[in-house]
Amino acid sequence: xxxxxxxxxxxxxxxxxxxxxxxxxxxxxxxxxxxxxxxxxxxxxxxxxxxxxxxxxxxxxxxxxxxxxxxxxxxxxxxxxxxxxxxxxxxxxxxxxxxxxxxxxxxxxxxxxxxxxxxxxxxxxxxxxxxxxxxxxxxxxxxxxxxxxxxxxxxxxxxxxxxxxxxxxxxxxxxxxxxxxxxxxxxxxxxxxxxxxxxxxxxxxxxxxxxxxxxxxxxxxxxxxxxxxxxxxxxxxxxxxxxxxx
Amino acid sequence: xxxxxxxxxxxxxxxxxxxxxxxxxxxxxxxxxxxxxxxxxxxxxxxxxxxxxxxxxxxxxxxxxxxxxxxxxxxxxxxxxxxxxxxxxxxxxxxxxxxxxxxxxxxxxxxxxxxxxxxxxxxxxxxxxxxxxxxxxxxxxxxxxxxxxxxxxxxxxxxxxxxxxxxxxxxxxxxxxxxxxxxxxxxxxxxxxxxxxxxxxxxxxxxxxxxxxxxxxxxxxxxxxxxxxxxxxxxxxxxxxxxxxxxxxxxxxxxxxxxxxxxxxxxxx
Numbered sequence: 001x002x003x004x005x006x007x008x009x010x011x012x013x014x015x016x017x018x019x020x021x022x023x024x025x026x027x028x029x030x031x032x033x034x035x036x037x038x039x040x041x042x043x044x045x046x047x048x049x050x051x052x053x054x055x056x057x058x059x060x061x062x063x064x065x066x067x068x069x070x071x072x073x074x075x076x077x078x079x080x081x082x083x084x085x086x087x088x089x090x091x092x093x094x095x096x097x098x099x100x101x102x103x104x105x106x107x108x109x110x111x112x113x114x115x116x117x118x119x120x121x122x123x124x125x126x127x128x129x130x131x132x133x134x135x136x137x138x139x140x141x142x143x144x145x146x147x148x149x150x151x152x153x154x155x156x157x158x159x160x161x162x163x164x165x166x167x168x169x170x171x172x173x174x175x176x177x178x179x180x181x182x183x184x185x186x187x188x189x190x191x192x193x194x195x196x197x198x199x200x201x202x203x204x205x206x207x208x209x210x211x212x213x214x215x216x217x218x219x220x221x222x223x224x225x226x227x228x229x230x231x232x233x234x235x236x237x238x239x240x241x242x243x244x245x246x
Numbered sequence: 247x248x249x250x251x252x253x254x255x256x257x258x259x260x261x262x263x264x265x266x267x268x269x270x271x272x273x274x275x276x277x278x279x280x281x282x283x284x285x286x287x288x289x290x291x292x293x294x295x296x297x298x299x300x301x302x303x304x305x306x307x308x309x310x311x312x313x314x315x316x317x318x319x320x321x322x323x324x325x326x327x328x329x330x331x332x333x334x335x336x337x338x339x340x341x342x343x344x345x346x347x348x349x350x351x352x353x354x355x356x357x358x359x360x361x362x363x364x365x366x367x368x369x370x371x372x373x374x375x376x377x378x379x380x381x382x383x384x385x386x387x388x389x390x391x392x393x394x395x396x397x398x399x400x401x402x403x404x405x406x407x408x409x410x411x412x413x414x415x416x417x418x419x420x421x422x423x424x425x426x427x428x429x430x431x432x433x434x435x436x437x438x439x440x441x442x443x444x445x446x447x448x449x450x451x452x453x454x455x456x457x458x459x460x461x462x463x464x465x466x467x468x469x470x471x472x473x474x475x476x477x478x479x480x481x482x483x484x485x486x487x488x489x490x491x492x493x494x495x496x497x498x499x500x501x502x503x504x505x506x507x508x509x510x511x512x513x514x515x
Contacts, residue, residue, distance in 0.1 A: 116415055117415070118415050121420075162497060162504060172489065175486075176486050189482060201271060204260045204263045211257055213257070
């Protein structure tokens with residue numbers, strides 16, 4: 001495994017943080033266009049960081065704090081731009097808060113590339129990790145939209161519910177890929193261990209906000225809590241699991 | 247009867263299951279539950295209940311509550327699918343049909359997952375050297391014929407953490423390091439072939455998976471195999487695939503619905 005260059009661990013990391021901080025400040029000052037420009041720089045920094053990971057490792061980002069957080073922040077940065085373009089400034093702002101929180105968290109964690117493995121060319125493994133990271137980004141976007149408009153209904157046809165559903169789809173696709181990977185590797189598609197129990201717990205937490213009775217969903221406290229929970233829980237559990245098992 | 251299908255019950259059951267599974271994940275490395283999970287991983291549920299459960303009361307209690315919550319979810323899901331969806335869905339209401347299909351597929355996944363705990367057979371981490379056999383139920387056996395190991399012998403016998411750092415794509419080609427095995431029925435060869443990582447051999451429902459290599463007593467390489475039967479894998483994978491397809495169609499239908507509403511608002515404005 002090549003050494004992790006400072007360009008990836010320092011320059012691009014701090015560059016993205018500075019860009020998203022500037023975007024947040026510009027948004028708070030009511031300068032949406034300036035915020036958008038700063039966020040484009042942040043997303044470009046994220047794309048460069050991901051490109052560097054792919055170039056160095058000859059595979060997509062998979063696991064480990066540096067690679068996971070790098071991809072989540074990049075995807076969230078792109079989604080925030082979409083929100084800003086659609087007039088959802090507050091949701092975009094919350095996305096940048098998540099980006100800054102994740103980049104800040106990365107400062108406290110090992111910032112090296114994940115060790116290579118002979119399994120990293122197995123497509124079902126790649127699909128599992130990629131779907132999991134996409135699910136985290138989508139569910140954090142759903143959390144951002146809930147925080148931006150507490151108590152807004154998330155039942156019926158609306159964008160927040162659609163994003164929750166998309167996040168759930170990405171998660172389920174990842175779990176399917178994970179079950180396939182596990183079965184063809186070990187002969188078992190369910191294992192009684194920490195990882196599988198975590199995944200099942202998270203799946204229940206994701207389905208929960210899609211089943212809230214209308215009055216509960218419209219409650220600023222409960223509705224928002226249930227909408228924020230899947231993204232925050234999935235991101236936290238995935239990162240904690242990767243840190244503990246690395 | 248109405249309360250059985252209520253969304254409030256769904257929310258409480260989902261929250262309960264999430265918390266209980268989360269508790270299991272947190273306690274998975276603590277002594278009582280670790281032993282229970284290891285036991286469950288290597289035996290069918292009925293065998294574990296018969297042979298081990300009485301000595302592990304905390305694990306048994308955790309599993310009993312989990313079973314109760316899962317059964318509650320299945321009952322709530324069935325009641326909801328019947329009274330809220332099936333009885334109220336009109337022929338042309340595509341979205342509700344999709345929701346109904348998603349609920350039916352979820353029920354199938356829960357049922358097949360639950361049934362899989364009671365079926366099949368699993369022998370894990372069986373270490374063999376060429377010429378040795380492992381006995382399987384029903385007069386079956388598996389014999390390791392030959393090991394083709396082309397990687398550095400120093401990589402044999404690494405522990406899990408060491409292997410994570412040393413078994414790289416450069417140093418260990420999973421397509422070149424193989425084992426040749428033969429399934430035997432009543433002592434006579436029935437089927438055979440080469441197996442590699444993610445490339446198991448199947449015969450009469452039995453599967454042989456290569457999961458590693460070890461240093462045999464003579465110093466040469468041996469193979470570490472998982473042997474098992476999982477008769478419900480394909481039905482489970484089909485139900486899970488259907489569930490995923492339902493959710494994807496539902497998301498696409500909601501996206502189209504949302505786009506239509508936005509267009510309508512745009513035209514109205």
